[in-house]
Amino acid sequence: MSYTLLKRENSDSCVELAEQYVLGRVPCMLTRCSRKGIYVLLCVLLYGITFLVLAPLACISFKHVGLDVICFRNKAAGNARLIAQNQARLNRSLVTLREYSRIDSYCRMFPATCRRKNAQIADGEEKTAERDLQNVSIGMQLIRKTFAGGLAISFVTTRRRSNITGYRGQYLSQSVAKMLNIINHGDRLTNDVPIYFSICNVDPRLEVNPEISNLPKWIPVHKRFDGRRKLSIEDARSSYEKAKNDYVFCLEHTLQTNASYILLMEDDALAMDNLFHVLSHFIFSLRKLSSDETHVPLLDKLTYLKLFYPVHLSGYFNVDPERVPELISVALVLTALTLCAVTFCQPSLRVSPTFVKIAFVFFLLVVVIIGRYNIIELRSVSDRLFYLTPAPRGSAVAVLYPRQGALDIARYLPLYRCDKRLPKDLAMGEIVIKHGLDARLVQPNLFEHIGHYSSVHQKLRNPFAT
Template identity: 30%
Template sequence: MLRQGLRLYGKWCRFSRPITQLLTLTVVTFGVLAPLICHRLLHSYFYLHRWHLNPMSQEFLEQNQEDGQAALRYFEDLRTPNSSEISGDKALRPWLLITIITVQRRNEFHYVLQVASRFHRLLQQCGPHCRSHQIFLCNVEQEPGSHQDARLLGTFFAMVSRYKNWEDPNASVNQFEKEKRDYAFCLEQSLLAYSPEYVLLVEDDAVPEEEIFPVLQHLLLARLSKPHLKDALYLKLYHPERLQRYINPEPMRILEWLGLGMFLGPLLSSVYSWVSGRPSLTWPIVLFFALYSMALAELVGRHYLLELRRLAPALYNVVPATECCTPAMLFSAPSARRVLGYLQELHCRRGFAKDIALYSLLRTKGEKAYVVEPNLIMHVGMFSSLRPNDSPKLL
């Protein structure tokens, strides 16, 4: 009995050593708990693509189709407003003009109706703070009369069409250059029609988040009024979630990642010392928990940490812009005019689309641009107008 008791005591002593406990914690966390909890999180390293990607993509498409039908019913049930109620009085200069760029897409999803109905509903809920906001529709379909959703929205909002008939005056240009010219046309028309202080240029598959207007109010009046942010060329409201990880080319994220470890390392070490009854912190244990928390944050997904910032507008982050994607871009009136001049000098092509062209201006023209984290819009369009795909996936 004494020998058996000594053996059990020896095993307990070995397990009670910090290296054994911390090794066990690592194995349990990364080998058992995290895979079990996170295997359905789309933007996590633990996501099981083979099990979930196809059914989740199909579920997303079905939900998107239902949302499109709901948006159609929204405008069908909405009484036809007078021009001053929704379309806006052009004699009044809006503080924020929301310009929706639209082209004919898959009819059953009614992408542009989803975007417009969400913006309209949020403006109605926003109250007095949003009375100086207006919605403007820019139809860049080559045969504008065939775009039925745009025709429906034209009874509610002011609208401009780039093309008057099927004949395209720019038929000789490639699709990427056409997209850039359409984009520039809509931005220019926004300035000419309303002369707003800010233009939010939104593509027709970029549905706004519920908190977009309170956050923009805070950003434009408080954060972006600071000298080093005030003259930015643009502010992006969206960056793809799959590109928001810490291990990415953006050096600012590495600093954020290290800061997370420096904060959580001592905090978790203190909790460990209290639970294990150890008298004080040691640097090896602090270092372990710093690396442990950094690894856990990256593997679970930085995107999910960013979601915590939605608790209040002041928590949203503004960081230097990254290259990809233009579903929702905010321009001040002076920066919009600069962008229009710059875009005339650039020719887009495959591999150098308008998002890359805009980003290239930051280097060639010495401009600055920023992106908001987390995203203020949801990119719902799985069917691209540039790259046809009959079987789209979420990733």
């Protein structure tokens, strides 16, 4: 009987121990289940907000987004908006050009250039000039030394005919008016630097380009084709070959000014207001100490500096190797800032690795949706936030050449035969790679490409990819 009681007591104690174990484990299991449920709910909310709220808002708010395939855009409305913007900008530009037409001569607009041309400095005057140079700031001395030969600014233009009723592109008028305004408002780079401003007309027809008639008469216009020079058979057969030869002609013509730097643009390149402020910043900051202990700007060691790159080629998913690491870096920074904010607001909260992973993937998707272009544009709030990267192949809408770089491109580019597979901008990239040269790209863009109408394809471009 005692054995039976002992066995029953042992069984009761085992049951009690089992009950205690189960009752002790249940809260832990419930806690784990509730924690997993919270993470699942958090994932659903974050990804739902990303794709159902943030993505549509990005499509509405931004012209260029990273995942354009998720946007249902109205191209007709986009084209109408760009046409209206172009017309309004053209009307303002024509008023501006009429004001500049009242200037009676080139020397009144660019007095420093004419002073340089007409300078006949005697020995005594030369000493005075050297003494004056010592009295100016170190920055201005550097500017004058860098641009000792001046800055040549030229637009490559040709007639653009539109088959759209009532649409007048007239991009040259807008680009020239904006550039003259930027120069006229003054900058330490343009105040005392000789400016050689010109138009390079590559239209094969002998009659006057109607766009040029809108410009002030004192602006020099250089024609590639006249009674002596006519369109060659190769140029007539291939528009790509003609575009290359046009570019080489205009580059060689600007080199005749003996300018230290050459800014060569297509006629639909609209400069940003801070163009020369940013270039001045690069002159001061990108320099190295040479053997004679004087500061030499690094810009003059480049072959060329691209000032514009197409928006639709500026995304994270590109052949350029630095784009994906840049995407990951931005997502990591945003994740780190979020973790700092969470720990600051709730110091007692323990952040799990799962939360970190959820936050990182979320910000990765957010950055991709918003798009690299819109994120880089945040840097435009300050001239000091612009930066240089290796120049990708493609696009020669606006390029700044040091003199030696312009000589190199003018020498090597004619050796390439350009076609649809190898246009002139890709050929320029081939030259840089083949000869071990250095070319850079400014980011964000310092120019806007307003050429909404393609004269080659005779149609409007995608309004969300210009």
